[in-house]
Amino acid sequence: MKGNILRITQLGEPVLRRRSKPVRLPLSRAGDRFIDNMIATMKKAKGVGIAAPQVNVGLRLFIVAPQPSVRYPKAPKMPPVAMINPVLVKCSRKMVTDWEGCLSIPGLRARVPRSQTIEIEFTARDDRRLRGKLSGFVARIFQHEFDHVNGHVYLDRVKDPRTFMTESEFRKLRG
8 A cells, every 4th residue: 555654633633623725736746645645544544534634734635435344334335536625516405314433533423414415526636627426425425524624523513412422332233
């Protein structure tokens, strides 16, 4: 796996609560290496996404990369996609409430409502501006990471605090 492992910021560190700045394009060689480092860090932590603020960098950049795992056994398999200067164009009214966790808030889970379907726009690593629709789990990951670049964490969106549980209790629940 190419890339260096970066330290994951933890809840309470100021970068997680600040709105991130746009990434200057085209991407520099250092920017490209930074994306490799984010992907390596996310994979080592067994995440399905990671945002720049989670590695202490306040830029509008995140990775979406669902993979089936112990944490997300039903996740679709998708190669990591770097989403630079993302925009959430449109959200469906239909909401789905499901479990979320976060690499910056280890050991905790809660149920979070998110739009079922979203329209998005972002710049890809190769500098192309892309637009598309996402639904289900991939849409959830995008919205979770998009929150990070806007200074929010999933805890801010929990409607029923009684759904909070530890990761170990969550694993028992999932069997």
